Amino acid sequence: MDAIAHFLAMGGYARFVWPAYGVACAALLWMLVDSVGSYRRARRALDALEGKGR
Amino acid sequence: MHRFANPARFMRMSAAVLPWCGPLAGGLIAVGLVLALFVAPPDYQQGEAVRIMYVHVPAAWMASFVYAVMALASAVGLIWRHPLADIAARAAAPLGAGFTLVCLVTGSLWGEPMWGTWWVWDARLTSVLVLFFLYLGYIALVNAFDEPARGSRAGAVLAIVGIINLPIIKFSVDWWNTLHQPASVFRLGGPTIAPSMLWPLLVMALGFMLFFAAMLLVRMRAALLAARLRALRMAASEDEARAPRRRPRALEEAR
Numbered sequence: 001m002d003a004i005a006h007f008l009a010m011g012g013y014a015r016f017v018w019p020a021y022g023v024a025c026a027a028l029l030w031m032l033v034d035s036v037g038s039y040r041r042a043r044r045a046l047d048a049l050e051g052k053g054r
Numbered sequence: 055m056h057r058f059a060n061p062a063r064f065m066r067m068s069a070a071v072l073p074w075c076g077p078l079a080g081g082l083i084a085v086g087l088v089l090a091l092f093v094a095p096p097d098y099q100q101g102e103a104v105r106i107m108y109v110h111v112p113a114a115w116m117a118s119f120v121y122a123v124m125a126l127a128s129a130v131g132l133i134w135r136h137p138l139a140d141i142a143a144r145a146a147a148p149l150g151a152g153f154t155l156v157c158l159v160t161g162s163l164w165g166e167p168m169w170g171t172w173w174v175w176d177a178r179l180t181s182v183l184v185l186f187f188l189y190l191g192y193i194a195l196v197n198a199f200d201e202p203a204r205g206s207r208a209g210a211v212l213a214i215v216g217i218i219n220l221p222i223i224k225f226s227v228d229w230w231n232t233l234h235q236p237a238s239v240f241r242l243g244g245p246t247i248a249p250s251m252l253w254p255l256l257v258m259a260l261g262f263m264l265f266f267a268a269m270l271l272v273r274m275r276a277a278l279l280a281a282r283l284r285a286l287r288m289a290a291s292e293d294e295a296r297a298p299r300r301r302p303r304a305l306e307e308a309r
């Protein structure tokens with residue numbers, strides 16, 4: 001338990017280190033969700049349109 | 055070059071690359087996180103705060119690298135009218151803006167405990183802020199035209215002119231007085247950073263690089279599908295316009 005608390009404290013720099021990793025994770029997740037989302041939206045719309053033509 | 059210009063070929067090749075590029079990027083970033091948070095030693099001066107480096111520095115490298123990719127793709131699109139180049143430049147821009155934002159925010163979070171300030175208007179920080187605005191300006195510009203090709207051309211000119219900012223960012227720490235430390239990895243005479251810190255940094259940087267490559271391919275695939283969608287819709291509406299159609303009733307009555 002102490003080891004975890006020690007780790008999370010980051011030698012007193014917790015309030016700088018963790019937000020930095022948080023921002024990086026949030027940004028990369030946004031890139032992933034936005035990129036894959038735009039692909040899936042386009043794929044669905046295209047399938048719907050091309051399916052109608054058949 | 056034009057071997058890769060065929061969108062159908064691009065769809066096939068990217069579909070073959072993505073299933074290993076994406077997971078490899080995720081795996082490298084996961085390993086990089088373990089190395090950065092658990093394995094790398096605390097700095098003798100900065101203590102644990104040095105761990106911010108493992109996200110700040112790869113994000114900073116990507117901020118400049120993605121801009122170089124965007125400007126190069128813009129030039130290829132402008133000069134050779136390569137059909138995938140404009141799409142690549144447009145797809146890179148939001149990713150580059152994301153990395154630049156991470157660089158700025160993590161830098162600020164590192165500056166406060168180490169320099170005693172969140173922000174300083176010196177050459178390095180200001181030139182990276184300019185890079186962020188270049189990305190935003192590019193995104194706004196390419197979307198400001200009804201015709202996508204005109205937007206891409208205008209954006210390409212901006213992207214190419216803005217490349218002057220990249221050497222300014224790189225050498226700003228040598229040319230001007232600054233709080234920011236000089237290069238410790240990509241420098242003449244080799245890295246000055248300790249190997250125990252260099253390895254986690256390189257693993258994370260490679261992870262970021264592959265992540266960018268995977269996201270770029272996904273976004274380009276999405277843009278190609280969207281272009282096909284636009285073309286199909288346009289063809290459908292033209293068919294409709296050509297087909298003999300009864301005049302709308304309201305118009306008939308108005309006469």
